Amino acid sequence: xxxxxxxxxxxxxxxxxxxxxxxxxxxxxxxxxxxxxxxxxxxxxxxxxxxxxxxxxxxxxxxxxxxxxxxxxxxxxxxxxxxxxxxxxxxxxxxxxxxxxxxxxxxxxxxxxxxxxxxxxxxxxxxxxxxxxxxxxxxxxxxxxxxxxxxxxxxxxxxxxxxxxxxxxxxxxxxxxxxxxxxxxxxxxxxxxxxxxxxxxxxxxxxxxxxxxxxxxxxxxxxxxxxxxxxxxxxxxxxxxxxxxxxxxxxxxxxxxxxxxxxxxxxxxxxxxxxxxxxxxxxxxxxxxxxxxxxxxxxxxxxxxxxxxxxxxxxxxxxxxxxxxxxxxxxxxxxxxxxxxxxxxxxxxxxxxxxxxxxxxxxxxxxxxxxxxxxxxxxxxxxxxxxxx
Numbered sequence: 490x491x492x493x494x495x496x497x498x499x500x501x502x503x504x505x506x507x508x509x510x511x512x513x514x515x516x517x518x519x520x521x522x523x524x525x526x527x528x529x530x531x532x533x534x535x536x537x538x539x540x541x542x543x544x545x546x547x548x549x550x551x552x553x554x555x556x557x558x559x560x561x562x563x564x565x566x567x568x569x570x571x572x573x574x575x576x577x578x579x580x581x582x583x584x585x586x587x588x589x590x591x592x593x594x595x596x597x598x599x600x601x602x603x604x605x606x607x608x609x610x611x612x613x614x615x616x617x618x619x620x621x622x623x624x625x626x627x628x629x630x631x632x633x634x635x636x637x638x639x640x641x642x643x644x645x646x647x648x649x650x651x652x653x654x655x656x657x658x659x660x661x662x663x664x665x666x667x668x669x670x671x672x673x674x675x676x677x678x679x680x681x682x683x684x685x686x687x688x689x690x691x692x693x694x695x696x697x698x699x700x701x702x703x704x705x706x707x708x709x710x711x712x713x714x715x716x717x718x719x720x721x722x723x724x725x726x727x728x729x730x731x732x733x734x735x736x737x738x739x740x741x742x743x744x745x746x747x748x749x750x751x752x753x754x755x756x757x758x759x760x761x762x763x764x765x766x767x768x769x770x771x772x773x774x775x776x777x778x779x780x781x782x783x784x785x786x787x788x789x790x791x792x793x794x795x796x797x798x799x800x801x802x803x804x805x806x807x808x809x810x811x812x813x814x815x816x817x818x819x820x821x822x823x824x825x826x827x828x829x830x831x832x833x834x835x836x837x838x839x840x841x842x843x844x845x846x847x848x849x850x851x852x853x854x855x856x857x858x859x860x861x862x863x864x865x866x867x868x869x870x871x872x873x874x875x876x877x878x
Contacts, residue, residue, distance in 0.1 A: 520672070521594040521644050523565025529599045529606045531582060547585050547601075548608075549654045552622055553577045555667040556690040557643055566643040568671045570683070574690055576618035578662070579647065580609035583655040590656070590820050590829040592648050605648055615697070623703050625661030630705025632698055634664045636691065638713025639680045639746065639780075642672040649829060656832035666691055668718060677783055684718040691722045692729075699734040706764075708739045712828055713776070713791070716745030720755045727759050736763050743769040743828035744791035746780050752790045756807055765852050767810040768793065769828055776825035795854035804854050812855045 554576050557566035566575070582601050584593070595606040613621065626632050635653070637646035650665040668687035671679045698704050711719030719740060726734050745752070745768060756766075770793045777789040793800050795813045804811045817827040 520642065521648070523560060523563040523644055525594045525644050525648070526565050526607055526610060528608055528610050529582075529595055531599070531601055531606075531608060547583050549581050549583055549651050549659075550625070550662040551579045551581065551647060551650050551654060551665060552618065552625070552662045553579065553643075553647055553650075553665040553667060554618065554690075554694050555643060555665075555669075556687055557667060557669045566667070566669075568669050568676075568679075568683075570669050570686060574615070574693065576613045576615055578609075578611045578613055578618070578621060579607055579651070581648075581651040581655070582606045582608050583651065587656075589818075590652060590826065590832075592652055594648065605651060619697050619701075621662065622664060622698055623701050626703055627660055630703060631708060632661075632664065632704055632706075633659070633708040633710060634666055634694070634698075636666050636668070636709070636711040636715035636719055637670070638711075638715045638744075639670060639677060640672060640674055641667075641670045643667050645672070653829060653832045664694075666694055668715075670714075677780065680714055681717075684714050685721065687718055688722045688725050691718060692725055695722065695726070695738070696731065696734055699737050704737065706739055707737050708741065710741045710743070711745065712743045713746045713825065716742035716791075717747045717751075720745075720747065720752065720759075723762075724755050724758045735759075738762065739764045739767075741767045741769070742790070744771065744774055744777060744825050745789070746777060747790045748784060749788045749790055753807075761808060765808045765810050767812060769812050769814050769831075770795070771813065771815045771824055771827060773815060774824045776821075776823040795856065801854045805852055808852045810852055810855065812857055814857045816857060 554574050555566055556571050556574055558569040558571045559575060560567045583605060584601065584603050586602070593604045595604045599606045622632060635646075635650050637649065646665055646667045650663055653659075654663045668690070669683045670676070671683070695707060695709065698707055709719050709723070711717070719742065723735065723738065723740060740762070747755075768790060770791050772792060772794050774792055777791045781787055781789050781792075793811055795801060795804075795811055800811065803809075814827050814831070817830045819825065819827045820830070
């Protein structure tokens with residue numbers, strides 16, 4: 490087999506090799522069941538403390554919209570498409586002394602000192618959901634939507650959104666859009682189809698929020714294959730001539746799992762955006778090495794090398810902000826979840842917020858230095874430059 494090119498393997502063999510490799514790299518952690526979505530009952534004194542202003546950082550609220558099919562037997566959502574979006578509202582208890590981005594899920598006897606836990610859950614009709622989202626709009630009219638990537642269950646995406654919101658101390662309620670990922674390492678092709686089929690549902694969510702004059706900016710943050718879905722949704726809005734919606738969008742793509750030529754085509758269709766698209770990339774992202782392998786060794790946007798003069802020139806030409814975040818430590822063993830660690834640098838945000846806001850000219854290639862550079866959470870980073878060339 491020595492010397493045989495990777496793209497000569499049949500797709501089934503590729504998927505098997507990738508599944509084995511990713512499983513070995515990511516370890517054998519048990520994945521959460523839909524049971525973690527059931528609200529837990531904390532001791533009375535803890536519930537009271539979560540309501541106080543002093544303990545605001547120990548509680549976060551998240552809104553969620555999903556086109557997954559409801560799993561009525563277990564109270565969660567599956568990996569098949571639903572005819573309609575389901576809207577939910579959650580409140581989380583957040584462990585106060587967490588050290589990193591790892592999420593400890595609740596057990597039958599939840600420990601709020603160590604575990605994230607749902608303490609309130611409510612399904613909402615669409616109108617009430619939009620009202621809650623508008624009520625959570627930040628003071629500058631910003632609302633944030635997180636679109637997860639490949640191999641995510643609904644509950645995993647929801648808890649990840651809560652972690653980011655807690656670490657960044659985001660005011661209001663960030664919104665999760667969860668599409669029907671198969672939540673399986675071997676489900677890559679199925680996930681790509683599911684992402685493509687979810688464009689109109691994400692379009693509907695974004696358009697509903699954009700219709701309010703209270704909303705001035707929508708941060709559309711896509712991770713991995715979620716970035717592909719975000720770009721396809723913006724492209725669809727452009728083809729629908731919805732410039733009124735696009736003008737409010739701040740698109741940020743973390744480790745985007747997008748073929749470089751496909752991305753170039755998407756940019757061509759979308760055209761110039763008022764707020765330049767931001768890319769968070771890492772040269773050593775092994776999950777994207779695997780997706781490139783599956784795709785016949787075609788390069789992925791999330792592994793762009795900003796040391797390459799060609800990439801720097803392309804970033805300027807295409808009006809992109811390409812930000813290398815390789816210096817941030819990952820927790821998944823693959824270098825693919827660095828975006829989740831950005832939130833913990835929120836304490837450095839104050840000095841940066843007092844500096845200049847980005848303008849249409851703030852494009853090009855940048856490096857994030859985890860040892861000292863000012864940076865925001867994913868929901869605050871869009872629309873600002875976070876490093877220097």
